[in-house]
Amino acid sequence: MADKTFDAVIVGGGNKALLLSLYLAKYGGMSVGVFERRHEIGGCLATEELSAPGFRGNTHANIILPWYYAPIWRDFPDFWDYGARWEQHKCSDGFVFRDKENCLAIYSEKHDPTQERTAREIARFSQRDADTWGRLWALSQSDEFMRVTTDTLFRPVEEQAAPEVASRQAAVFPKLVQAGFTPDSLTLKASTLRAAREWFESPELQSCILRFAVSSVVDINDAGSGMSVMGMAAVLPTIGFNRGGTHQIAHAAHQLLVQMGCEFFTNTEVDAAIIENGAATGIRLRDGSEIAARKLVVSTLSPHQLVFDLIGEEHVGDLLKRRVRLLEDSFGCLMWYSFAVHEAPQYRAEAFNPDIHECQWLGMQPDPDPAHIARECLYQKLRKFPPLEDYAPTVGCHSLVDPSFAPPGKHVVQNEQLGPPLSTYAEKEWLEIKKRYADELLTLWEAYAPNMTWDNVIGVDTNSPLDHARMKNLGPNGTMAGIDRPAHQVFENRPTPELANHRTPIERLYATGGSWHVGSNAGSTESYNCYKVIAKDLGLDKPWEEPGKEEPDSLVEQQRIVRRRVRDPEPGGSE
């Protein structure tokens, strides 16, 4: 006899769970119960005051891109008002180079909608790159390009081969060629490092793009991801964050969900799915109680947790088990610190460009050669910190744009750098590494911004892979994308071909999460695509079939709406 019953039982209450639940509740017409191990929902949509009270740090998800919530904004108009409010810095990306005392600033779309200003900055290093940039930006804003990227993002992988998708790809191909980006066999098979070096000549710009690749959990030495360089470069001006902190996005979803009757159970760990005759009929909690699912159970756990904990080995075939065990999950492990500071960093390179300190995502390395980043990736594969000369952290200061991140007159800065996987060291070693790295980082930072000394610091959140494991589904290594993103673990292979379309070997048990397509982001693709599959299987309502919501155009429109909204905010006053 079940202790409780819901139409849909969701295992995990994080990013992907919340956004999927919105659709199950509104368009699936389902009663939804969400079961979360931790004391709060939101998962990696997390903001904490860990460096010091009153100083907000996004402890997991931080970068927000305009496409992340396109379907949510379309289908849930209150999402923005309830807390999912996109924002940009003056400069979205950039790099400072210690030994050159110069820097490259990529201006955000908000402040430089045509990217002419950015092109002028790039031209200081390479006119050819500046021209490429202009063409690339125009291309990336075109309907054809945005339709194709939107198709890639917001369709389950089994629908990526649909004829209309292919014809939209065919429509963009001549535009790519015209812009000077011909995707030939070499660029398709190359690493992002190799492709970046071919398409752009200035190492400064190459480094900006490649550093962002690392932040997208791409090893720039890996073959097969060369084509993504174009997309990554085009994304740089659209890098943004969420006003008030990433956690507001969880609040927005939560409030919508409770208004639709969704129930949440925190401090409630799930033990296993209840499987009868090959179908999931509910879940059993750690405390022994049982929750019945009338229609489906959805897992947002890691693939390993899904197969070995939730489902259980005995229900899963050999090949799938082997593939899940072989999943690579050690790349995107981060030292993702935040520092509560008296003053925002003041860079020597401001003499070259006074706006450089405004960058949301500012790389720091001794010289422009992206070989630093390449070496950092190599060391990470060896599970080591690189030598200090190859540290290439990325830093940013949200409080410059959103004062709510810090108390009046103070600031908070965040830094990201690859770190070894959690399993490399014992806890005791990590506790020492956490402190040591803070020292190393500040010593390094001071060379670029002389005011970044311990005198300027109030407190530091030493958010390392050890700490990332607070989210159990990121275990065992604390990798931010759940699993790595080499060619054999993305798209139709993510996490494995058998699981990539959100179905599992168990009927009525679906799965999604950061280890599904697209991965390594705080957005809604994994949730929305999972809903598309469920809706197909169960015959649920499909918003994308409603007039005015045809895709990809309605989602392209949402991206443009949010970008306009941030550029030209509506004046206040009564309606």
Next chain:
Amino acid sequence: MTRRYDVIIIGSGPNGLAIGAYLSRAGQRVLLLEKRFEAGGGLATEQVTLPDFYHNTHAIYQMMVDYAPVYRDFELERRYAVEHIRPDLQVAMPLADGRCLCIHRDVEKSCRSIAQFSAKDAESYRAMQRRFEEMMECILAPQTYVPMEGAVEMAALAEQTELGRELSVYTEKTPQEIVCELFEDDHVRTLMLYMACHWGLEYDQPGVSYMVPIYLDRMTKCRLTAGGSHRVSNGLLKSIFEHGGQIRTGAQIERILIEDGEARGVEMEDGTRLLADKAVVSTIDLHQTFLQYVGDDHLAPAFADEIRQWEWEEWSLCNLHLALAEPPRFAAAERAAEIDRAFVYVLGYESLDELTGHWEAMRGGQVPAGAGCNACFPSVHDPFQAPAGRATGLLSQMAPFDLSEGGSERWLDYREREAIAERQLALLRKYAPNLSRDRVLWTYLTTPADIQNKFANMVRGSYKQGAYQSLQMGYLRPNPDCSQYRTPIPGLYLGGASVAPGGMVIFGPGYNCSNAIAEDFGIEKWWTEPEFVTAARTGGFIP
């Protein structure tokens, strides 16, 4: 862009949540506005050290669970799984000589412990405990959940009963006088005076010493929220959502909209206008409310002056949160194992002079070397709050906002913060020697300056939003124009710690403000007066 509600509540701490919960369930369209990124205010639970260590980063000792109507009215336990733990050994004060003064839920056990120090004090404690419990039940608790009357009315009523007269006598003594008249032993006096005053009473000032029976009664009535303090705010928020209420976190107000002298709503920083057809309630501090969001243009100059002269608290708290590799083993527990399971420890005051010396030093902007603190290890009572075998800890020390050297900024110096943490840990080690430095896995510090940084309404670290002195309490909190929750501006109400009865997690202001709004707008109350309040009326203890 405009939206309309019945009631808009500024601040989502315990009082704001209570008002939102009472009124939304009464059918009102309620909106809460919260500046921070998380609701709950002081009811916060965060993993501030290492994964799976839960810390109650502000309110931890829940002192009115038995009386505050919210717990019962919202069935927090039954409907929202909000459980409380009340350890048997409520307060323990271990001493360097190995003895330990223990105050239990059980009076007789307490008396036996006190008798180790003074047989006379044991007897006195028994009588005191009974008497103060009676005062609490008959007068002080009921008074918390009804509006205050003026001083003259209160004095007249107090004269009518023996209990009231006794309380009036206490009120005019200093806490130190009360404690020293009741007890003779130095250690007993130390513990009692600490427990009476550490929340913010001046040990040598008369006028508000009716708080002494409150705090000494509450000394054995404190509870820990299972799963963390945030469970309480979560429960209230769930009720608000269930009844159609809404909240905006990360919400920055620009001003309270005043038209034709009446509060109409709120304008946000981005220009959004949120209209309140009935009431705007502020649960935040007076300066933000009146000087920043209402503005001098809408205030009588004398009223604005009075608000400007509001006194913030004399001292605040310096709290160190700990992730421990193992629970503490107190040296004093060798004599009595239960000492390892006390709820609250008072450490470091080996004499009354050391305690009063701490207060005197704070008046000079200092924390004396070796100053004492209270300590709590919540995971010992609620294993959920730490990984198996490990422990959470909190060391909480009274500290001034302005330090004589460096002012409040000194609290925000990284090296100073490390030094403070080491000092506090050294103090703990003296009494719990197993907690050598390597057993402390990680720490997180909150100082008076941090409290202001975290909660803008806790000005100068004033976690009760203002000093507990006789001109700012009861009918005078914050002043006669506002102490009954209405303000000189029709439609604008006060419902937080700045208004009677005051701060701490007691839900008094929120409950009383909800009643006031319901009365003013003819809103049918689904909640009934608590029995202990009705009994107090019948008994003539409250109006």
